[in-house]
Every structure is written in C-alpha cells, then in structure tokens.
Amino acid sequence: MxxxxxxxxxxxxxxxxxxxxxxxxxxxxxxxxxxxxxxxxxxxxxxxxxxxxxxxxxxxxxxxxxxxxxxxxxxxxxxxxxxxxxxxxxxxxxxxxxxxxxxxxxxxxxxxxxxxxxxxxxxxxxxxxxxxxxxxxxxxxxxxxxxxxxxxxxxxxxxxxxxxxxxxxCESLSCVAHAWEHVTPLPHSARVAVLGTDLVGCLTASLLHVQGYRHVTLCENAEAARQRAHSLGLGYDMIDHNELCNKTFDLAIDCTGDAMIQQEAAHALGFGGHLLIFRSNSVKDRLCLSPFNIFTNEIKVTGSLINPYAFGKALTWASVLGHRYLDxxxxxxxxxxxxxxxxxxxxxxxxxxxxxxxxxxxxxxxxx
The missing domain is CATH 3.90.180.10 (Medium-chain alcohol dehydrogenases, catalytic domain)
Known part of the structure; x- marks a missing residue:
C-alpha cells in the first residue's frame, strides 16, 4: 500500500x-x-x-x-x-x-x-x-x-x-470574497483605504483593481510589505498608518488586526463611511470610538469572519485574477x-x- x-x-x-x-x-x-x-x-x-x-x-x-x-x-x-x-x-x-x-x-x-x-x-x-x-x-x-x-x-x-x-x-481569497460581500454595492468613485499589505491586503487590493476601482490608498509601515505591494503594479497611493489622519475615506478595509490602526481609520471616514474589520490580533483589544461621530456621520462598522459559502466565488476570482495578480x-x-x-x-x-x-x-x- x-x-x-x-x-x-x-x-x-x-x-x-x-x-x-x-x-x-x-x-x-x-x-x-x-x-x-x-x-x-x-x-x-x-x-x-x-x-x-x-x-x-x-x-x-x-x-x-x-x-x-x-x-x-x-x-x-x-x-x-x-x-x-x-x-x-x-x-x-x-x-x-x-x-x-x-x-x-x-x-x-x-x-x-x-x-x-x-x-x-x-x-x-x-x-x-x-x-x-x-x-x-x-x-x-x-x-x-x-x-x-x-x-x-x-x-x-x-x-x-x-x-x-x-x-x-483560494482559502485566503475566499475570506476576501466574503469580506467583499459586506461592502457591495460600492460605487467606483469610492475612496478606499486598504490597511496592511500582507497577502490578504494584496489580494484585497488586487480584487479592487481588477474591478476598476482607482481611488485606493494602501496603508503600510513595513518596508518589505510596501515593496511587495508596489511590485503588483496597481498604481495605488502608498502611505504610512500615521498619515491616515490627513485623509478621508468612504471605506476602510483593515487587514492588520491592529486596534490602534482600526481606530485611526474610523476617525478618517467621511459621511456614510464604512470600516470593515478583517482581523483582530487579541481578544483584549478595545476600540475607542465616538458615538456622536458614528451617529452624526452615519458610520458603519462591520466584522468579516473567515469565508462561509464564499469558496465558489474565490475559485472564480482566481480564474479572473490569473497570473497578472496571483504571481x-x-x-x-x-x-x-x-x-x-x-x-x-x-x-x-x-x-x-x-x-x-x-x-x-x-x-x-x-x-x-
């Protein structure tokens, strides 16, 4: 045998x-x-x-x-x-x-x-x-x-x-596909921040790019991760996390799991903005958010856990993204x-x- x-x-x-x-x-x-x-x-x-x-x-x-x-x-x-x-x-x-x-x-x-x-x-x-x-x-x-x-x-x-x-x-891509379900429909004029450019962050940015989203900013502090994201050739702006306070976004997708970065991103959202939390680094982490800001600016905060029923979509996305993005x-x-x-x-x-x-x-x- x-x-x-x-x-x-x-x-x-x-x-x-x-x-x-x-x-x-x-x-x-x-x-x-x-x-x-x-x-x-x-x-x-x-x-x-x-x-x-x-x-x-x-x-x-x-x-x-x-x-x-x-x-x-x-x-x-x-x-x-x-x-x-x-x-x-x-x-x-x-x-x-x-x-x-x-x-x-x-x-x-x-x-x-x-x-x-x-x-x-x-x-x-x-x-x-x-x-x-x-x-x-x-x-x-x-x-x-x-x-x-x-x-x-x-x-x-x-x-x-x-x-x-x-x-x-595809397992990672299926998690991204499930997260995408939380933010659609999303107009192509939307200003989007992708926080973190690890594999999930780069897959998220690639999914945005292949669908024609161009007002996207990548937020990353680690130089090696910045270089990897740059090598994808997406043409997106790249900033440090501490520059978030100088920007305004309609959607912020956090792939870092860092509560402080999530908090800064929430403060950078404009009216009707949406914070999608893709990961959490610790059960002990806490966010300090202003209820008044959430109320007056109609801010939405959503969590996205793994990939229930999104694997079929990931297989389709893998075929669409192909060698151009999945190198x-x-x-x-x-x-x-x-x-x-x-x-x-x-x-x-x-x-x-x-x-x-x-x-x-x-x-x-x-x-x-």
Missing amino acids: GDYAALELDTRLRRLYPTRLPIMTRCPAGEVIVRVAYAGICHTDLAILQGDFQIDCDRLVLGHEISGIVSGVGKEVNWLRIGDKVAVNPNRLPNKYSAGTDEIPDIMIKASVTSIVEPLTDIFNSSFVSGIFPKNLKMAKVTPQYKKGDKHEAENYRPVSVLSGFGVL FNKLGVVSYPLKEYQEALETAKSDDAAKVVFEFDVSDVPTP
Whole structure:
C-alpha cells in the first residue's frame, strides 16, 4: 500500500515531528482522493503551535489551505476526473441543512459544489484541521450529491478549473470574497483605504483593481510589505498608518488586526463611511470610538469572519485574477519542501514573506 511523509503535531508538547502515514488508495463511491500539490501555512497554524488554541486530541496532522490534483474518483462522482486540478474548501454546510432540500439557500449550493472537495476531518480524530498538510495522498469528501431531477443536481455545476498554485491561495481569497460581500454595492468613485499589505491586503487590493476601482490608498509601515505591494503594479497611493489622519475615506478595509490602526481609520471616514474589520490580533483589544461621530456621520462598522459559502466565488476570482495578480513572486509567497519545515515555520513567523507554502511533486499524476 505504501506510505507518505507528513508532519504530526504533539499537542501536549506543541512540537512537530516528521512521520510516515499510510497512503489511502480505496476510494468510496461518493468521495475522491486528492494528491496535494501545495499546502499553505496559516496564522491559525502558528497560533496552534504556540498553544493559543485548545486541541482535543494528542496527535494531529495540520492542514486547511490546500490545492492538488485528483488521483482517485468514486463511482458516484461524475463531475470530476483523475487529473483535475482542484482547490479544497475547508468549510462544510451546517448540519441543519440536508442535500436535496429546498432549505439550502442557492448561494450555499453553488459555493459548496463549485468548491469541489471538503477535507474528511475524521481521519485526524479532530474536528479542527488547520495549516500544514501531509505530503502525498489525502482522502477528501466530495460535497453531497443531490437527488436525480432536482434543480440543484450536482452534475449541473461544473467545477472551476484553477492551476494548483493559484488554488492554494483560494482559502485566503475566499475570506476576501466574503469580506467583499459586506461592502457591495460600492460605487467606483469610492475612496478606499486598504490597511496592511500582507497577502490578504494584496489580494484585497488586487480584487479592487481588477474591478476598476482607482481611488485606493494602501496603508503600510513595513518596508518589505510596501515593496511587495508596489511590485503588483496597481498604481495605488502608498502611505504610512500615521498619515491616515490627513485623509478621508468612504471605506476602510483593515487587514492588520491592529486596534490602534482600526481606530485611526474610523476617525478618517467621511459621511456614510464604512470600516470593515478583517482581523483582530487579541481578544483584549478595545476600540475607542465616538458615538456622536458614528451617529452624526452615519458610520458603519462591520466584522468579516473567515469565508462561509464564499469558496465558489474565490475559485472564480482566481480564474479572473490569473497570473497578472496571483504571481507568487510579486505577492511574496515562498515555497518550501516538507523536509525544510523548520525553516518554513521560521519564515512564516517573520516579515520575510507574505505567505509560506509547502510544495510537493505531483508529476506522476496522470492528466485527463
């Protein structure tokens, strides 16, 4: 049967250990096997390693930002073929919804089906799966098929084909797509501030640019991050965070999680302005906002949590953005082989890269 290299986390010691896990070759009727090509390291993974999250098992293989190639297809799956390039959606439909019923909103059906696959978390003995993914084969559960003749029959929705490299960014891009849902419709004359130019900030700026928004200001203090954003060639103004007080915006999208920056951005909003908070660095952080200013200027403050039902949109956006915007070098995405995981983790903790991913050889997977 064979085995493959993986990283396993000892949740008590908070240490990663190289290990070997068996390759799963049997493919149940309604499932697929995905050969992992790229797996991203997320901030959540680093938080788990630091002990910021409680894990209910002793050993855990991490992984949720995943793209790869289908290497096995169950007999009931008729909209995927061996060799298809896919991105993995780490979220599932709520248990209260059942396939083939009218209770499922259209957006859920379209997002879940076009997201192609979901991780089968049971093999990890954990309901929480995050960041660093094993090297070779991984079983993934396809979203439920719908009843024959139902208007939402799964075979009527063809998956969006994306390159594996693009696909590993789709989890982050789906979070951006969900945030975008909170601010639309947005007139093209809107003055927009993107606070922070890490990967999410650059993806947000790219999404604005490809849609024709030109009155955009990028706010970043770190020189390396400023250079990465500049290399995208968007033509947007770049300022330091302490210059926010000299500007007025209709929309401020915070990708820093810094409460002080969020507060300054709120003060820089004009009448009818909107502050979208994409991240929070600490549960202890507090904002000091003027109720009078919120009231008289009709200010809106909105939070955007992860990516519920937005993965299908992310796949579409990945195809639209393409090489022009999703260039690894321009975005500051650095890849490592799995054996260099210690260096990869140190880079992920630093400002040397916007994103760190593991890259695996999938050259032996047949193409359709």
